[in-house]
Amino acid sequence: MTDRLTFDLQATCGNARAGVIHTDHGDIQTPIFMPVGTAGSVKAVHQHELRNDIGAQIILGNTYHLYLRPGCGILKAAGGLHKFNGWDRPLLTDSGGFQVFSLADNRKIKEEGCTFRSHIDGSKHLFTPEGVMDIERVIGADIMMAFDECCPGDADKRYAKRSMELTHRWLDRCLKRFGETDPLYGHHQALFPIVQGCQYEDLRRQSAEYIASKDPDGCAIGGLAVGEPTEVMYRMIEVVNAILPKNRPRYLMGVGTPQNLLEAIERGVDMFDCVMPTRNGRNGLLFTAEGTINIKNKKWESCFEPIDPTSSAEADRVYTLAYLHHLIRAEEILGLQICSIHNLRFYLWLVSEARKHILAGDYSPWKSCMVQQLGRRL
Numbered sequence: 001m002t003d004r005l006t007f008d009l010q011a012t013c014g015n016a017r018a019g020v021i022h023t024d025h026g027d028i029q030t031p032i033f034m035p036v037g038t039a040g041s042v043k044a045v046h047q048h049e050l051r052n053d054i055g056a057q058i059i060l061g062n063t064y065h066l067y068l069r070p071g072c073g074i075l076k077a078a079g080g081l082h083k084f085n086g087w088d089r090p091l092l093t094d095s096g097g098f099q100v101f102s103l104a105d106n107r108k109i110k111e112e113g114c115t116f117r118s119h120i121d122g123s124k125h126l127f128t129p130e131g132v133m134d135i136e137r138v139i140g141a142d143i144m145m146a147f148d149e150c151c152p153g154d155a156d157k158r159y160a161k162r163s164m165e166l167t168h169r170w171l172d173r174c175l176k177r178f179g180e181t182d183p184l185y186g187h188h189q190a191l192f193p194i195v196q197g198c199q200y201e202d203l204r205r206q207s208a209e210y211i212a213s214k215d216p217d218g219c220a221i222g223g224l225a226v227g228e229p230t231e232v233m234y235r236m237i238e239v240v241n242a243i244l245p246k247n248r249p250r251y252l253m254g255v256g257t258p259q260n261l262l263e264a265i266e267r268g269v270d271m272f273d274c275v276m277p278t279r280n281g282r283n284g285l286l287f288t289a290e291g292t293i294n295i296k297n298k299k300w301e302s303c304f305e306p307i308d309p310t311s312s313a314e315a316d317r318v319y320t321l322a323y324l325h326h327l328i329r330a331e332e333i334l335g336l337q338i339c340s341i342h343n344l345r346f347y348l349w350l351v352s353e354a355r356k357h358i359l360a361g362d363y364s365p366w367k368s369c370m371v372q373q374l375g376r377r378l
Helices: 047-054 063-068 072-078 081-085 097-102 129-139 157-180 201-212 230-241 258-266 276-282 314-318 321-329 333-360 363-374
Strands: 006-013 016-023 026-030 032-034 059-062 091-094 107-109 114-117 124-127 143-145 190-192 219-221 250-252 271-273 285-288 291-294
Touching (some): 026 032, 047 333, 059 063, 063 129, 129 143, 219 230, 258 333
Parallel strands (some): 032 271, 143 190
Antiparallel strands (some): 006 016, 107 114, 114 124
């Protein structure tokens, strides 16, 4: 077992970065996109497809959902989430903070933690910083997230400041509990704090400075892509990344569109996650290097070309656009699977291409051209 997660920064191109995160379950080449496996499963996608067709290097699990079901008892008996779901590469767990705080009518925030009612059966639960650390130890992810409050994107400054300060106090408790406990399954676990501060530059600077002072394993940027204008999100990333340590990975939580990823990479972000590729895929929207396809449109009904003949995903090469159009229109489950695989593979391809261009030293002109193409509707 390693003593600590490490990050090798291999190259920069402006503020864009290419590196490698080293974990006990394998290395992660950055920039990286992490498919979301909320309840221990990336929706409609098998593990062998994630490994071989999509090329996922790390996936996510969610503390809130896994705590509710299957529950900590089952996960611990299984030997952690790696053993439970058969994933032998790195895992990251969100703290569940975003999910808890999205239950606006069914939760109460106080200094101790957050009391909430399950969306499944209405049962009452309490998440504290200490309790969340214990749950994430049981899940066994390589990267654990600190428990934070994700305040609304349109919160006034007074609320945003109180929320940020509460997040900082909770972080101190998370760090204390993390230091008092050991991993359960023989591999190291890292802990990432989360920068908050809503859309207020001075609060974001204050939060980034506080997180940086803790010498963290890595740093997450939370509370963005929650309704604020895109330009505000990009500005907050710039403000925060000017302060966060350069020798630690930076994770932008819950973002976003392919264009968002490329713009954030240009501003120094290393890691991303988002449900968009699978959620949009299940609704028939395909992302491609030439633009987006609504496969439900009649124009694809008689297009017998492969979905993407250059893709590493077998489904992209074997199935035609016409067949996928039929599956989605007929509401066949296979259609949802194909769209999800395609979109996830595209996201992983996109960040791998970004890495190549960072290493080559021509990231910005490549990004500008790619962003224009991605905005097209095919």
